[in-house]
Amino acid sequence: xxxxxxxxATLVQPVGSPLSLECTVEGTSNPNLYWYRQAAxxxxxxLFYSVGIGQISSEVPQNLSASRPQDRQFILxxxxxxxxxxxxxxCAWRDVGGPDTQYFGPxxxxxxx
Amino acid sequence: xxxxxxxxxxxxxxxxxxxxxxxxxxxxxxxLYWYKQEPGAGLQLLTYIFSNMDMKQDxxxxxxxxxxxxxxxxxxxxxxxxxxxxxxxxxxxDYKLSFGAGTTVTVRA
Numbered sequence: 001x002x003x004x005x006x007x008x009a010t011l012v013q014p015v016g017s018p019l020s021l022e023c024t025v026e027g028t029s030n031p032n033l034y035w036y037r038q039a040a041x042x043x044x045x046x047l048f049y050s051v052g053i054g055q056i057s058s059e060v061p062q063n064l065s066a067s068r069p070q071d072r073q074f075i076l077x078x079x080x081x082x083x084x085x086x087x088x089x090x091c092a093w094r095d096v097g098g099p100d101t102q103y104f105g106p107x108x109x110x111x112x113x
Numbered sequence: 114x115x116x117x118x119x120x121x122x123x124x125x126x127x128x129x130x131x132x133x134x135x136x137x138x139x140x141x142x143x144x145l146y147w148y149k150q151e152p153g154a155g156l157q158l159l160t161y162i163f164s165n166m167d168m169k170q171d172x173x174x175x176x177x178x179x180x181x182x183x184x185x186x187x188x189x190x191x192x193x194x195x196x197x198x199x200x201x202x203x204x205x206x207d208y209k210l211s212f213g214a215g216t217t218v219t220v221r222a
Contacts, residue, residue, distance in 0.1 A: 006155075032208055043201065043214040044156075051208070090155055094208070100144055102210055104155040 002027035006091050006105040013112055019064075019078040021108050023091030026072065032094040033074040034102065035066055037087045044090065050074060086112045119202050119213035125220055131189040133216045135202030138183065142204040145178060147187045150199045150215070159187070159200075194220050 003026045013019060025031055035047040046059045048066035056066050063082060067075045074091055091105040116138045125131045137145070143164050148156040162169045162176045162185075169176045175188040189196055199215040 044212040046209060049208065092156075100205065101146065101158055101161055103158060104148075107153075107155045109153070 002093070002095070002103065004091060004093055004103060004105040006089075006108050008108060009106065010109045011111070013081050013110065015083055015112055016080050019076070019081050019085070019110070021076040021089055021091075021110075023074040023076075023105055024072055025093045028072070028093065028095055030071060030096065032096060033068065034092040034094070035074065035076050036090040036092065038090060038107075039087045048076070081112045083112050086110055117202055117204055117211050117213040119200075119216045121214065121216060123216055123218045125192050125218065127192060127194060127220050127222050129192055131187075131192045131196065131218055131220075133187045133189075133200050133202075133218065135185040135187075135213055136183055137185065137202070137204045137211070139204060139206050139211070140180075140183065142206055144205040145176075145185050146203040146205070146210065147174075147176065147185075148201040148203060148212075150201065152198075156201060189218075192218075192220050194222075196220055 005024050007022055033050045036044040037047055038044050048058055050056050050068045053068055064078050089108045092102040094102045119135045144161050146161040147159045149159050150156050160171050160174050160176055162178050173190045177186045197220045199217050201215045202213040203210040
């Protein structure tokens, strides 16, 4: 069966510090991968998606970036965090050969102080 | 862009049925989904319905789709305290999902 991991689970970072969040998927090949952000009490905002290694599409201009160095690894980064980057970051994968649903990881709670 | 709208809050008595409503704008949406989010956790896929279906039932969950009105609903029968969570409606357009803001369901004794 497929599983999706995210780490760290929680993170507290000062303004201006760098960020690296990691997401990995097991049990599937060539998934579509997604990064979402959920602000407090809000819905989900799609940040990035990837259909393959090295292929990244950005949905929202911001100071975040994403990379996909391996088939089942998706990384969200920032060189300098802003207060507004605080939120709950969710990674998801889509099985392109399956019933066409997205499955979510457990999320990373990021607080920027 | 795609708009998905939901009411923000629903309070229901334990044992009653809950009905969560959602409207969407993109008539080309092929799949529509319901996700559940418990506090501090990721989103759990509850169920989905293909756009050529009117209804789908899965144990205590019933999804109704009115494609003409672009209206989706989720009915939870015999609501339990464990059903307290945020429920998200989502529509699929190609490779992306568009989410509503979520409906917070509170189950009271």
